[in-house]
Amino acid sequence: MRLRYKALNLLYLTGKTVTQRMVQLAHAIKSMITLSEPDLTAFLSRCHPQNYTKKQVLSPPGQIPGEIFFIVKGIVRVVIVDAKGNEHTIHFALENQFIADYSAFMLKQKSTYTIEAIEDTETVIMPRAAIDWGYTNLTQGDKLGRLIAEFYFIYQDNRIKNLYARTPKQRYESIADVFPNIHNRAPQHMIASYLGITPVHLSRLKKQ
Amino acid sequence: MRLRYKALNLLYLTGKTVTQRMVQLAHAIKSMITLSEPDLTAFLSRCHPQNYTKKQVLSPPGQIPGEIFFIVKGIVRVVIVDAKGNEHTIHFALENQFIADYSAFMLKQKSTYTIEAIEDTETVIMPRAAIDWGYTNLTQGDKLGRLIAEFYFIYQDNRIKNLYARTPKQRYESIADVFPNIHNRAPQHMIASYLGITPVHLSRLKKQ
DNA sequence: AAAAATTCTAAACATATGTTAATGTTTTTA
């Protein structure tokens, strides 16, 4: 009895309950498509919560991704390691966003990315079976997929535009528009990496 | 009589007939989704062919895109002009591909890109009304939209990966994997621009 | 065919960015 009570209390104080998380994911889905409560419940029943501690890996390279993560609380980064062994942070994902190596997930190929928690992070995992079930059984399943793909397309398009047409300094000055409060949530060397420059150089640019 | 005959002849010798072009677009669509012949015909009837000569602009910046282009024959490039007035070629599109400023098209915002023919180019224009009609009336309309968005997502993801993890030289050496025969179809300064470097520097890299 | 425009290369020099190493600070771990 005491143990059970303590466990519940801990959950209450430090994290969100299973129900709260599912509600958050449900809200994200309902903001994109219309679907019945039974359908929503059926979809959510195929998903499950998962916690990660800071620096823990959600998704390793070299493996076919089996799920898409929905971030309830926390922040993660997506990393690629080049031929010389250097790490590049190519993306951050915050609360209420979906994250995965989508390309590898869709193509059923081995992932080239590492997805890693920067803070202790609470997620809901949507396994491939849940996604497939959604495409097959939800009236607006393809529309949901289309909207998510379009959302990330627009994000990437904007990124590519910035990489070509703006300097690292200019990109640094507007990074918080895309990732709110990022300066308090990610170390500067990860931000530098995202900008495509070294931490030493970012430090130099800031001094100007 | 003579004029009409000459016109027909010219079309036969130098380009594809309206029917041939529509068949080509129909083939591209059918490779992605299943749909009935009447639906296909109804969709195609909302599209129309359009030719462009080398250097002619398909889609100007500052204007909300009203259509998506399907390239039957030829090649186009997508250009952005930065704050200093410098042009950056950020994309090429070849035969059997769809091209537009998708972000601006989807968001109904003014385009930031110029889309310009590099060779004389034959297209089929899919006006916004046709696309909207497709989403509303085709059973697999959303699926078509999802597949196109996913295709370009994968393309962009690969690009971003390359920009971070590979050098301009390495990217130069593999550009023909993505754009077959590009070295014979685009001048080197456009390729250099796509790689994110100056033509002078590309010339230098080639010498090594 | 001649003229004009475009394209590629080359060299010299300028600038931006990377590398290494040292130091002090902050954060995490034990």
Place this chain on the structure above:
DNA sequence: TAAAAACATTAACATATGTTTAGAATTTTT
């Protein structure tokens, strides 16, 4: 709380890439 690890800054130097200018080759236009 002490030790260890991670982080940010700075300086000195190295390298990659940009800029300007010029000339030759190629393509396009007249």
